[in-house]
Amino acid sequence: MDSKRAPQDKLSCIVRCSKQIFEILKESRGLPASADEFLPALIYIVLKANPPLLKSNIHYITRFCNPSKLMTGEAGYYFTNLCCAIAFIEGINAESLSLSQEEFDGYMSGELTPPPGGYGSNTGTCEGLRLMYQNLSTLSELRQRQEALMDNILTMHQEMRVFKDRMISEVDAVLARTPCLIRERTKVDLDEVEIEQENLPPPLVPTPINRVS
DSSP: OTTOOSHHHHHHHHHHHHHHHHHHHHHHHSSOOOHHHHHHHHHHHHHHHOOTTHHHHHHHHHHHSOHHHHHSHHHHHHHHHHHHHHHHHHTOOTTTTTOOHHHHHHHHHTSOOOOTTHHHHHHTOOHHHHHHHHHHHHHHHHHHHHHHHHHHHHHHHHHHHHHHHHHHHHHHHHHHHSOOOOOOOOOOOGGGOOOOGGGSOOOOOOOOOOOOO
């Protein structure tokens, strides 16, 4: 929706999305969805999708779109539900959800998740939303596993640093105890070396050979 420029195009995005939600609710239950089921599903999808600049787009549509479209017809119905969903999300608190403050804080921080199937069985929610809450429970478990894995990785890194420091200390101690001396190389010019002549063997003298005629 944010990529569209004209207000009617933005409104068309809201209509298409709302129709898709109704279709999903219908497929999950096998019956046409009612408004009582559509609004909670819309609130949930807005929370999970978190569309960019949603309020700015709502103000833009309200300011520049034809008022008759926003007050009547299919587009007006879906737009009004979206505004209600945004208003509910902005004012959400423990009292509006019939929760204690501790439970509300736990759900908002992600420490608590609804039990699998519990939400749907208590309120008659469609199968699709029940599966969503099951996925949330799975994601929470995966998040805990990831945090444990990161703790293990940090512990391993710390142990590796300790091992490295210990090895460096041991190598330094060995070098201090038995230093390794590298002598500088000296260049030798063979032409300048004085060779004692008497130590050399006598030169070879050619021996004449008489030819036999």
